[in-house]
Structures are given as structure tokens and as C-alpha cells.
Amino acid sequence: MEEIARTDRRILELLRRDSRISNADLAREVGLSPSSCWRRVRALEEAGVIRGYGISIDEEKLGLAFKAVVHVHLTRHDPEQLAGFIRAVQTKDEVRECYATTGQADYHLVVQCRDLAAYNRFLEEFLFRLPAVASAQTNLVLRNIKTREIP
Known part of the structure; x- marks a missing residue:
């Protein structure tokens, strides 16, 4: 996964802001169907771009x-x-x-x-x-x- 597409960058930005966002909300924000969005997130995980999910603590x-x-x-x-x-x-x-x-x-x-x-x-x-x-x-x-x- 050499060049990350604009949509994938947007997915990453939204997940970084709120890793608990639902797939349906994420898909709506980036203009994809829920199934297409899920496949893209899964591909980012499998490629190692998304290494894990976490929380932000004060x-x-x-x-x-x-x-x-x-x-x-x-x-x-x-x-x-x-x-x-x-x-x-x-x-x-x-x-x-x-x-x-x-x-x-x-x-x-x-x-x-x-x-x-x-x-x-x-x-x-x-x-x-x-x-x-x-x-x-x-x-x-x-x-x-x-x-x-x-x-």
C-alpha cells in the first residue's frame, strides 16, 4: 500500500479522532457504502497502516x-x-x-x-x-x- 488514497486518509483522520465511531457513521462521513467502508478499514488494518485502536486519557x-x-x-x-x-x-x-x-x-x-x-x-x-x-x-x-x- 504505497500511496494512500484521499478517502483512506479521511478514514484514518476520523478514526484517529474517534476510534469508536460506528462503521455506518464513518461510511456516511467519507461518502462510501458501509460495506465498502468496512473493506477499506480492513485493508488498512491488514496492511499495517492501522496498528491498533486506543483511547485518549487526560x-x-x-x-x-x-x-x-x-x-x-x-x-x-x-x-x-x-x-x-x-x-x-x-x-x-x-x-x-x-x-x-x-x-x-x-x-x-x-x-x-x-x-x-x-x-x-x-x-x-x-x-x-x-x-x-x-x-x-x-x-x-x-x-x-x-x-x-x-x-
Whole structure:
């Protein structure tokens, strides 16, 4: 599925906004019959374009008001230490996202927790104890400007 058709992009946009939309409502919004719409959604799922369905949670209402982007610098790129770092990061609930990037930092983590004290514990009891980590720079998230738009 190389080029995604305009109708499929619209389907994705509507499902991203509300993954619980009924097939009948989705079909009406994109101008297709319900059976044709269902087949297109199924094709997007089978092609791996739609990887799953989820919900959007107001994390502040759950008490997770502290959010930071952490730029992690590794000591060296030893394959074993790197694999250990990746495994460890994947186990931590506080780490919402992790990106390997080019540039000054090796990895960028989006970390979310209850407050500054919880974040400090995350750093001291977890991140700084990983052998691969040389240093980390924290940028606090002040407010969200944009999330999840279809290109």
C-alpha cells in the first residue's frame, strides 16, 4: 500500500479522532457504502497502516502532571550496554516514548510522572544507574501545542 488514497486518509483522520465511531457513521462521513467502508478499514488494518485502536486519557486527571523531554547521552555505543538501555527503558511506565535520533543526544525520552519528586526518583533510582548512560538533560514540558495529526 504505497500511496494512500484521499478517502483512506479521511478514514484514518476520523478514526484517529474517534476510534469508536460506528462503521455506518464513518461510511456516511467519507461518502462510501458501509460495506465498502468496512473493506477499506480492513485493508488498512491488514496492511499495517492501522496498528491498533486506543483511547485518549487526560493524564493530569490521573495525577501525572509532570512531563519532560529527556535528552540522554550514552557513554559509548557498546552493543550489550545499548541493548540493556533499550530493554530497561521499555520496562518503565514513566517513559511514554523513546526515540533514537541524530544530533547531540543519542536518545530522547518523553517521561511523565506525578511530580518533580517522582521525576527525581526516576533519575536517581533508574536512569542514572544504567551503565550506558553518561548524562541526561531535562526539558520540562510547559504545555501541549499539538498532538497526533495525520500528515
